[in-house]
């Protein structure tokens with residue numbers, strides 16, 4: 087029997103509670119023992135506690151060092167600060183890791199894509215330093231530091247080394263932002279010198295977007311500042327079937343929050359239409375982080391079976407199933423895998 091993992095659970099809002107419920111059911115069926123500490127965040131938390139991020143939620147993450155999080159809506163052009171950005175900064179989760187890989191059986195315009203996005207997660211335009219200088223003139227600061235750039239570059243190279251990735255491209259706009267993006271590049275180049283087996287290249291962000299759509303297979307691992315990484319992640323999600331598929335992890339020195347790339351999808355919220363695959367694959371990343379490799383493999387294998395069979399897929403990927411039916415199909419595939427393995431033994 088494995089140890090019980092205490093995990094902070096933030097269902098979020100919009101489609102968050104639906105996909106979270108589906109994922110929790112599946113993770114619990116792996117046999118891994120979880121103790122979930124469940125907290126609201128954002129507008130919902132404010133209504134109940136008068137705080138967008140309740141103190142108890144901070145304390146829970148501080149204690150458990152691992153969280154699974156659904157999306158939380160951020161008001162546009164005003165209102166409270168992004169809960170997502172605030173949590174990443176608070177726990178110094180400097181590396182945003184997003185693997186982009188086709189699922190077997192799910193046909194897209196771009197087969198066999200296998201990309202890793204490593205996004206700096208605490209700096210750049212997301213530091214939230216904006217002010218109105220005079221009416222009609224606003225300044226927004228982008229902060230890039232040597233420490234921040236070096237540690238995210240090291241994260242990318244260490245990941246590549248450990249997982250046999252061959253190439254890293256730094257993506258930048260240092261032709262225009264000579265100082266900030268220039269510093270990001272200088273730090274990446276310095277780190278690259280220590281890793282002789284990994285090819286290092288640099289592409290300008292605008293060209294990269296075109297290159298990605300023309301030929302995503304030319305890339306292996308992309309190293310990006312915060313804003314570029316945010317945008318390029320959604321672009322790359324389209325290669326593998328859209329935002330319903332792509333997982334993510336926010337990783338710091340001793341703490342991690344696992345969440346899908348997608349947002350709260352208000353257009354489909356509360357209708358049992360959301361695809362829980364992105365959060366489920368984030369859950370698989372979490373299982374690996376917790377050293378529950380066998381359970382992670384089982385969930386991933388079950389997902390692949392469901393996609394290969396094409397019988398129970400959600401609407402975003404051409405099916406008709408609801409969120410809960412999709413989760414039922416994954417659970418049935420896991421059950422089948424258990425039966426097969428008990429016969430083999």
Ligand code: NAI
Nearest residue numbers: 157158159160170329330348349350351353354360361402
């Ligand atoms: P979004 O990712 O919520 O939705 C974009 C499109 O993708 C929509 O058409 C939506 O229906 C679809 N989609 C997203 N996830 C899906 C899923 N699991 N299954 C099926 N279809 C899915 O992006 P949007 O509309 O720009 O943002 C909505 C809100 O979410 C905003 O308040 C934004 O700030 C927030 N957000 C939160 C994030 C987080 O909590 N980490 C990340 C990104 C956005």
